[in-house]
Amino acid sequence: MLKRTLLNGLLAGTIxxxxxxxxxAQEAFDGPTTGPKAAEGKTIVVLAGDMKNGGILxxxxxxxxxxxxxGWEVKVLDGAGSVQSxxxxxxxxxxxxxxxxxxxxFDAAEQQAALEGVTAxxxxxxxxxxxxxxxxxxxxxxFANVSTDAMQVSDVAAQWALDDAGGKPGVVIFTDSTYQIxxxxxxxxxxxxxxxxxxxxxxxxxPIAETSTRMGPLTTTLLQTHGAAxxxxxxxxxxxxxxxxxSLAAAGIDGKGSPxxxxxxxxxxxxxxxxxxxxxxxxxxxxxLNLQGWQLVDELNRAISGEACSGYITxxxxxxxxxxxxxxxxxxxxxxxxREAYAAIWGK
Numbered sequence: 001m002l003k004r005t006l007l008n009g010l011l012a013g014t015i016x017x018x019x020x021x022x023x024x025a026q027e028a029f030d031g032p033t034t035g036p037k038a039a040e041g042k043t044i045v046v047l048a049g050d051m052k053n054g055g056i057l058x059x060x061x062x063x064x065x066x067x068x069x070x071g072w073e074v075k076v077l078d079g080a081g082s083v084q085s086x087x088x089x090x091x092x093x094x095x096x097x098x099x100x101x102x103x104x105x106f107d108a109a110e111q112q113a114a115l116e117g118v119t120a121x122x123x124x125x126x127x128x129x130x131x132x133x134x135x136x137x138x139x140x141x142x143f144a145n146v147s148t149d150a151m152q153v154s155d156v157a158a159q160w161a162l163d164d165a166g167g168k169p170g171v172v173i174f175t176d177s178t179y180q181i182x183x184x185x186x187x188x189x190x191x192x193x194x195x196x197x198x199x200x201x202x203x204x205x206x207p208i209a210e211t212s213t214r215m216g217p218l219t220t221t222l223l224q225t226h227g228a229a230x231x232x233x234x235x236x237x238x239x240x241x242x243x244x245x246x247s248l249a250a251a252g253i254d255g256k257g258s259p260x261x262x263x264x265x266x267x268x269x270x271x272x273x274x275x276x277x278x279x280x281x282x283x284x285x286x287x288x289l290n291l292q293g294w295q296l297v298d299e300l301n302r303a304i305s306g307e308a309c310s311g312y313i314t315x316x317x318x319x320x321x322x323x324x325x326x327x328x329x330x331x332x333x334x335x336x337x338x339r340e341a342y343a344a345i346w347g348k
Contacts, residue, residue, distance in 0.1 A: 029336045031312040035298065036305035038346040042099040043073040044300060047089050049106035050081035050209060053239055054268020055289060056105035058331065059128050062293015063102060069339070070297055070346050072099075081209035083110060090114040094121060100300040103127035107179045108140040115140055124303035126296050132181050136309035144299040144309040146292050148316040150265075153285045154185045156318055157264035158192035160283050161232040164260065169198045172222055172259065174235035176208045182236045185264055189234050201226050208239055215243035223251050233261040238271035238284055245280040255279040267319060272330035275321050286319045286332035294342050301346065 046063055048056050060076055067074045077093060079086035086106055093101055094117055101123055108115060108130040118125055119141035127145045131138055138145035161169045171193050175186035190200050202222065206214050222230060235241065241261045249255075260282040263271060267286020274281035292314060299309055317332050 029334075029338045029341045031295065031314075031338060031341065032298070032310040032345065033341065035302055035310065035345040036307050038070045038348055039099075039301055039304045040071065042304060043075065043096075044100040044102060044297075045093040045096055045098045046074060046076045046102045046104050047079060047086065047093055047106075048076055048104045049079050049086060051076075051078045052081065053105060053208070053237070053266075054270055055129075055237065055266030055287070058266070058268065058289030059104055059293045059296070062290035063104075063296055064293070065290065066294040066297035066342065069343055069348055070301065071348070072297070079106060086111055087114050090118065094118060094123075097121075098123060100124045100126070100304055102296050102300065103130045103142065105129050107131055107181065108138070108142060109180065110178070112140060124300060126299045126303065128292060128296060129181060132184050135313060136311055143303040144296075146295050146299065146314075148287050148314050150181055150185050151188050153287075153316050154188035154264045155192055156285045156316065157234055157262050157283070158189040160262050160285075160318065161234060161260075162193065162196050162198055164282070165198070165231050167197060169193065169232045170201050170226065170229040171198060171232045171234055172202045172204060172226070172230055173200060174204050174206065174233065174240045176236065177205045178207060182208075185236045189264060193234075199229075201230055206240075208237055211239050211243050215240060216247045219244045219247035220251070223247070228258070230259045233259045235261070235263050236265055238263040238266050238268040238281075241274065241281045242270055245274075248280055256282070267317075267332045269330040272319065272324065275319060276324045276330070278321060282321070284319050285316050287316050288314050288332050288334050290331065290333050291338050294338060298342050298345065 046060055048060055051057055064074050077089040079089050090111055101118055105128060125142050127142050129147050130142060130145050134145050134147040136144055161171055173186050173189055176182045193200055256278045262282055263284040267284045271281055271284045
């Protein structure tokens with residue numbers, strides 16, 4: 001079982017003390033130090049699952065920042081949260097005939113038929129959160145699927161709920177069966193909670209893309225069903241908690257009261273703001289979204305240059321109100337020199 005000291009330190013040697021400079025400090029960048037020089041004059045397309053999603057937006061911002069450094073043009077196509085829109089975006093990307101494509105925040109299996117056209121055209125693909133296999137040679141012809149270790153993220157979120165409730169939380173878990181990785185993360189949280197003697201009151205499958213309309217009424221129903229037994233909410237993404245607050249407030253629940261919310265993923269700006277102000281979210285297990293955007297550009301440069309994937313996997317951070325009180329800003333952006341490291345690899 002993870003101890004709190006590990007939660008605050010996560011992987012030994014990689015985490016994350018807050019500093020006063022608006023960032024998270026890390027001893028040194030633990031990613032690649034060698035690789036191909038920048039391929040010149042490339043144009044890439046980012047297929048964004050839904051730009052309303054804070055994680056996807058954060059990664060896209062990182063891609064744009066890194067592309068400016070390496071000297072590439074970026075075109076972003078917004079899948080707008082629907083299967084049909086994402087399919088249309090893949091078609092648009094093919095028509096643009098780019099030098100590379102980034103799948104950003106949706107399961108590649110969902111668009112398997114459309115993406116086969118990308119593979120047939122010989123266009124290199126990298127991805128962020130495109131399926132359960134992370135790292136090099138992901139399914140569907142993807143050169144590298146960039147992510148933290150989703151099971152580690154789930155473990156940390158579930159252990160937080162156990163610790164916070166003295167080992168006996170009553171948990172509602174929110175997931176979206178559209179995505180295999182979301183199912184895997186939710187199943188892992190459920191197992192950790194139940195194996196430790198906690199209770200999973202309900203396992204709720206509701207689409208991420210429909211949280212704005214579903215979460216309000218759903219929260220009210222869950223309160224009526226479970227009452228005070230519902231002590232903690234766990235979700236596979238911060239977006240679920242974007243729309244719970246009004247229903248909790250209407251029920252007379254304080255922003256720091258139960259059910260307390262913890263997210264196993266992303267670390268959106270909105271989530272940081274809720275945690276900082278004590279408004280209906282207690283923690284998030286955040287990914288270094290901007291760094292991952294830089295990594296995606298680096299991996300794509302490796303693919304375009306005919307070199308091997310780096311195999312780098314970033315570490316997440318447990319973000320709490322106490323930790324945020326020591327920093328400025330609403331993003332987990334490690335102050336470890338990753339921008340300079342990647343620029344040096346690219347010869348920029």
